[in-house]
Amino acid sequence: MTTGLPYTAATLYPSPSEASLKLQFLGKQIKDVQAPAAIIDAAVVRRNCKLMLDTAEKLGCSFRAHVKTHKTKELSELQVGKDSKSVRLVGSTLSEVEHLAPWLYECKSQGKEVSVLYGLPLSPSAVPRLAAIARVLGEGTVGIFADHPTHIKILDEVDEKTWPGKIPVFFNVDVGYHREGVAHDSKQLADVAYALKASRRATLTGVYTHFGSSYGVSSPEEALKAMTEELQGLEQGAIEFLKCTGANISGDANAPKVVLSLGASPTATAIQNLLEGGEEFKQYRAVIEKCQKSFEVEFHAGVYPVMDMQQLATRARPQHAAANPEQSLLSFKDLGMRILTEVASVYPERGEVLVASGGIVFGREPCKSYPGWGVVTPWPAKEGQVYDPETSKTGWIIARISQEHGNLTWEGPRDNYRELQVGEKLLVWPNHACIASTSFGWFLVVDSDKSDPERIEDVWTRWRGW
Missing domain, CATH: 3.20.20.10 (Alanine racemase)
Structure with a gap:
């Protein structure tokens, strides 16, 4: 398809080779990827997109999807639905x-x-x-x-x-x-x-x-x-x-x-x-x-489709369905994007940990529910002490950010304290996914519905330019 213009964003801001990206990343484990990286869970995204489309249809309303968060063809297709x-x-x-x-x-x-x-x-x-x-x-x-x-x-x-x-x-x-x-x-x-x-x-x-x-x-x-x-x-x-x-x-x-x-x-x-x-x-x-x-x-x-800490803070839905407590509606399980970062240094005397990701990764948009820029997930463990703004308020958060630096602090009691080491990789839920994804040229896609939720199944390139 040609547009008849001497230039377009695709020519001025060319995307990286999909073939090269897939050769580089497909089949790898999250832990083996260099940080920082933006990770999307396709299973969560599919659920969130389907729920929105089903809701609009049942209410007799139309739905228009905004693509600014992800800037990808793949997620745009999920937003409108395959059979729409x-x-x-x-x-x-x-x-x-x-x-x-x-x-x-x-x-x-x-x-x-x-x-x-x-x-x-x-x-x-x-x-x-x-x-x-x-x-x-x-x-x-x-x-x-x-x-x-x-x-x-x-x-x-x-x-x-x-x-x-x-x-x-x-x-x-x-x-x-x-x-x-x-x-x-x-x-x-x-x-x-x-x-x-x-x-x-x-x-x-x-x-x-x-x-x-x-x-x-x-x-x-x-x-x-x-x-x-x-x-x-x-x-x-x-x-x-x-x-x-x-x-x-x-x-x-x-x-x-x-x-x-x-x-x-x-x-x-x-x-x-x-x-x-x-x-x-x-x-x-x-x-x-x-x-x-x-x-x-x-x-x-x-x-x-991906949600983030700001959306979680709105509590626009209950955490779980009343009729089915096992069905998550708006909880950490419904956050589909995480940022992979790596511990660059540890400062026990002041109780802080430094990660090699700052404002250009997480952005500077605050979240009304807690005083930080991101919440550290329990990964690689499936469960663990996580800072929940509504309940425990205990765990690692990104408390301060500079351009490339992020300073983590442990909030709350230290009964279930998680020791972090230099070189350890972490996954973080950002405050605002739209801003947190802007510095990345692509998303690494995993799928928690598959047998190995840590395996990179796809790479979605993000569109650049204005």
């Missing part, structure tokens, strides 16, 4: 959209519905690259975000040969997070709506919001309340926007419904609670069902 007839994605960089394009072209040739969004409000410099992808994938496949009249003006200046057909637009609504988007009562909302109504190129497909404030929740109930507030705020913004355009919002069965696209992983994960069937959840299902009468409700999320 609808492929809905969003990327945060042009590189992600460009790298997705060859696979999306295959999906189109198989008769699947394809929709990919560039996940920032449109900038003029992005138009040539997005238009090239749209020329290949066809009309209506590549959508953009808009929350300013200038965004619509940019599209109206694009000729049909450059970007064929009508261009799908998702209007950004701000429901209180104040990242991108405008509030339902903003004059800017009306200005965008009037510009869109007069546009000859742009067509409203949906309204979109990201509720990053949901990361502050601490229980399923709080997460569901956040989801409800997000959906109601998005609906209000959509109604005000559509009033300005003169569009029909009566729920005409013959007209395509405008999409209400909401989510962050905590609120998207929270809807999984609605399948439990408890009376306390009926009010939240009722809000979704009310919106579905006039709109198409679509959830979106990104980090949910």
Whole structure:
């Protein structure tokens, strides 16, 4: 597949040879890999992706997967499901959209519905690259975000040969997070709506919001309340926007419904609670069902396939299913990405251990549940003393970070103290998987459903560039 551009992210930021990577890593044990390395457990990822897709289907909602966390074709395929007839994605960089394009072209040739969004409000410099992808994938496949009249003006200046057909637009609504988007009562909302109504190129497909404030929740109930507030705020913004355009919002069965696209992983994960069937959840299902009468409700999320310490801290789901205590819902067992690091030195007098992984590996995003940058897993043992922010608060954590250095401290009583030695390798659950994976060119993939969960079964290359 060619894009017709003199350059793309794939040419400017070439990926390493998959054949070379597999020759280097396949069949090795985790313990034999040089650290630092990013390890993904395919079994955990498959479960998390399937649960999200099953939930959306049972609730009668759509789902749009964000690819920014992993930036790989392999995990994108798991996010949309092998047998899905609808492929809905969003990327945060042009590189992600460009790298997705060859696979999306295959999906189109198989008769699947394809929709990919560039996940920032449109900038003029992005138009040539997005238009090239749209020329290949066809009309209506590549959508953009808009929350300013200038965004619509940019599209109206694009000729049909450059970007064929009508261009799908998702209007950004701000429901209180104040990242991108405008509030339902903003004059800017009306200005965008009037510009869109007069546009000859742009067509409203949906309204979109990201509720990053949901990361502050601490229980399923709080997460569901956040989801409800997000959906109601998005609906209000959509109604005000559509009033300005003169569009029909009566729920005409013959007209395509405008999409209400909401989510962050905590609120998207929270809807999984609605399948439990408890009376306390009926009010939240009722809000979704009310919106579905006039709109198409679509959830979106990104980090949910691998989860991380931040997601664990939200407790958007219980740790275990009430009906089946053996079924993990949101616990350490559901964290699908770990960072392999190595002990570089030990300082008994100050009670610290140094690992050769710092801010450029783990990032600098804190987690509200504990004062650290990562939690050391019991690996290579299956069980052991692990720092749990909700219970024991005892174990090794990454307490301080510099650029390449991480300082571990043992928190809590020393009854089950784990002695660490220079050269010992550790696996760490990071605070934020999206940030922790950015410095890695590939993921080493294991599969805990197989007989040897330590064996590297695959290598997934990550897309680079902007």
